[in-house]
Amino acid sequence: MVLRVDSFLMRAVRFHEHGGPDVLQVDDVERPEATGHSVVIEVAGAGVNPVDTYFREGSYEPFTLPMIPGVDVAGTVAETSEYVDSVEVGDPVVATGLGNDRYGGYAEYVAVPESRLAVLPESADLVAAGGMGVAGVTAWRALIDHAGLEPGESCLIHGGSGGVGHAAVQIAAAAGAHVVATAASEYHDRVAALGADVVLDYDRDDLADAVVGAAVGDGVDVILDHRLDDYLQFDAEVAATGARLVGIGENDPSVGFSQSSAARGKDLQATFMSMFNTPRLADPLSRLTTLVGAGDLETSVARTYDLEDAAEAQRAVMEDSFLGKIVLIP
Ligand SMILES: NC(=O)c1ccc[n+]([C@@H]2O[C@H](COP(=O)([O-])OP(=O)(O)OC[C@H]3O[C@@H](n4cnc5c(N)ncnc54)[C@H](OP(=O)(O)O)[C@@H]3O)[C@@H](O)[C@H]2O)c1
Structure with a gap:
């Protein structure tokens, strides 16, 4: 069924210029329409990610201002076009890859190409699913597509309480890996409950020995690193021979080995990735929704905010400590 949403206004967060969180404001704007291979989603939850702040600041250039x-x-399909055949009005869906080359999800409605969404199980929590996209797809692409993680391999997840980290722990556990995660001590029990076999404090002085000791073999086979400036050399030291490292982020972009022989001596394979390069986001998203339906993946919502508090949500995602995701509820 194709249902047209009448063209009225909706509330949306916008920035009209680059700057700090205070450039975010709520405006009344035209509701989007479903054209081509796009659908319109009535948004139940919009995840807040570090990358949203990079676009706002201008270090990543959005396609237009405001x-x-x-x-x-995540939300419910409100309108489809005649060219869309993968979803129907009323379907619960999750989408990602927005806010880059098209308007994003901090709004009551958003237009999404069907190549960037997947249908959720009817039982899914739509607010939580709103925080799943970037975290889940990044973790899936890193561990499964790039690293080729196999059952029984040892997998190190740095920052297992983070948005990406807590999804990665669950995906690695679902893949049958032996999961070693780091986290602040207050989150150890919850990261273990997500599926980590061993959780280590990232601040401990003997972390490298502890990681190697926790691995099944003589080091870890797969490493997910979101702080390459802190851990690239460390990764080479705790890696097993033939290990695969996937780097997704850093605080300081001048990343390098202090000495490269450990990496070379172990044939360490390194991939540095951006989720935005995913050929078809619907593919990993549909794998993630299968895990959601099987009870193997749950996005943990640390806090929710109203659209009016988007600035505070973006400040919190960069500065505060929390397990899981921050989600805006329009
Ligand atoms: N390349 C890509 O496609 C891609 C995709 C998604 C994200 N990223 C990047 O990946 C990074 C993480 O994103 P996110 O959304 O997961 O952020 P997040 O939710 O803020 O998580 C960051 C995690 O890092 C932990 N952490 C802090 N200090 C640490 C340390 N010394 N060692 C290990 N972990 C530490 C934090 O724990 P505490 O709470 O204890 O401080 C928190 O759990 C960001 O830089 C983001 O831009 C890249």
Whole structure:
């Protein structure tokens, strides 16, 4: 069934210029329409990600100003076009890859190409699913597509309480890996409950020995690193021979080995990735929704905010400590 949403206004967060969180404001704007291979989603939850702040600041250039930020959403299909055959009005869906080359999800409605969404199980929590896209797809692409993680391999997840980290722990556990995660001590029990076999404090002085000791073999086979400036050399030291490292982020972009022989001596394979390069986001998203349906993947919502509090949500995602995701509820 194709249902047209009448053209009225909706509330959306926008930034009209680059700057700090205070450039975010709520505006009344035209609701989007479903054209081509796109659908319109009534947003139940819009995940807040570090990358949203990079677009706002201008270190990543959005396609236009004023811009509606937000890479992730989940909600209900409100309108489809005649060219769309993968979803119907009323379907619960999750989408990602927005807020970059098109308007994002910090809004009551958002238009999404069907190549960037997947249908959720009816039982899914739509607010939580709003925080799943970037975290889940990044973790899936890193561990499964790039590293080729196999059952029984030892997998190190740095920052297992983070947005990406807590999804990665669950995906690695679902893949049958032996999961070693780091986290602040207050989160150890919850990261273990997500599926980590061993959780280690990232601040401990003997972390490298502890990681190697926790691995099944003589080091870890797969490493997911979101702080390459802190851990690239460390990764080479705790890696097993033939290990695969996937780097997704850093605080300081001048990343390098202090000495490269450990990496060379172990044939360490390194991949540095961006989720935005995913050929078809619907593919990993549909794998993630299968895990959601099987009870193997749950996005943990640390906090929710109203659209009016988007600035506070973006400040919190960069500065505060929390387990899981921050989600805006329009
Ligand atoms: N390349 C890509 O496609 C891609 C995709 C998604 C994200 N990223 C990047 O990946 C990074 C993480 O994203 P996110 O959304 O997961 O952020 P997040 O939710 O803020 O998580 C960051 C995690 O890092 C932990 N952490 C802090 N200090 C640490 C340390 N010294 N060692 C290990 N972990 C530490 C934090 O724990 P505490 O709470 O204890 O501080 C927190 O759990 C960001 O830089 C982001 O831009 C890249």
